[in-house]
Amino acid sequence: MLKKVSRYRYRATAARSLKPVPTEERDVFAKTHIIAIAAIGAAMLAGASAAPADGIPGMRGHDHTGITVPDIKQAADFFVNVLGCKEAMSFGPFADDKGTFMHDLLNVDPKAVIHQITLVRCGYGSNIELFQYSSPDQKNMTPKNSDIGGYHIALYVDDIKAAKDYLDSKGVKTFFGPFPVKEGPAAGQAITYFLAPWGLQMEIISYPKGMAYEKTSPIKLWSPTDPAK
Numbered sequence: 001m002l003k004k005v006s007r008y009r010y011r012a013t014a015a016r017s018l019k020p021v022p023t024e025e026r027d028v029f030a031k032t033h034i035i036a037i038a039a040i041g042a043a044m045l046a047g048a049s050a051a052p053a054d055g056i057p058g059m060r061g062h063d064h065t066g067i068t069v070p071d072i073k074q075a076a077d078f079f080v081n082v083l084g085c086k087e088a089m090s091f092g093p094f095a096d097d098k099g100t101f102m103h104d105l106l107n108v109d110p111k112a113v114i115h116q117i118t119l120v121r122c123g124y125g126s127n128i129e130l131f132q133y134s135s136p137d138q139k140n141m142t143p144k145n146s147d148i149g150g151y152h153i154a155l156y157v158d159d160i161k162a163a164k165d166y167l168d169s170k171g172v173k174t175f176f177g178p179f180p181v182k183e184g185p186a187a188g189q190a191i192t193y194f195l196a197p198w199g200l201q202m203e204i205i206s207y208p209k210g211m212a213y214e215k216t217s218p219i220k221l222w223s224p225t226d227p228a229k
Helices: 007-017 022-049 072-082 101-106 160-168
Strands: 064-066 086-093 112-119 127-134 155-158 190-195 203-204
Touching: 072 086, 072 112, 072 127, 160 190, 160 203
Parallel strands: 064 127, 155 203
Antiparallel strands: 086 112, 112 127, 190 203
């Protein structure tokens, strides 16, 4: 049987239930609330960082590097008969005497002419596309590696000393090396730079036992030593 509670007793009970919370309890509650918010924020950030990065749909990898050379016959001869690459195909010329096709497609002067394109394959790796152009605004400046827009092409070799000795015997301009990298994430590699006859900067590189970064990095760089990976 339910008992009637007098109005006085109800007010007294309500008053007791609304008495001030001790300072220590308020502090604990506030700190707990802050920690909970921080934990939720950290979880949201972790989820955001785990989201996949944007990228080109269907990208498979590096297909080729294009290089404009002053004499395509000289360049093809160097890549094939000195470096040991294989020529796959040649085609051209391409020009547009009346319109802006060359500019619209290739971002060159509308009157530019591609006299020939030759593609070569150098062992296991992406292809190299050689161009010979003429253009009203053509500049004959081969950049150094330190210049903005500078670049080089590196070829992997099994025995870097033997490779350098071979290049020297062919009269190719080589630089200091083989230089072994002994510290840092690239430790394990050895390199030597050299020049193509027209000044293109190139490199031979070798790391038969791998590089130091491979022990800790979840991402492994592609290597001609194991092209399937």
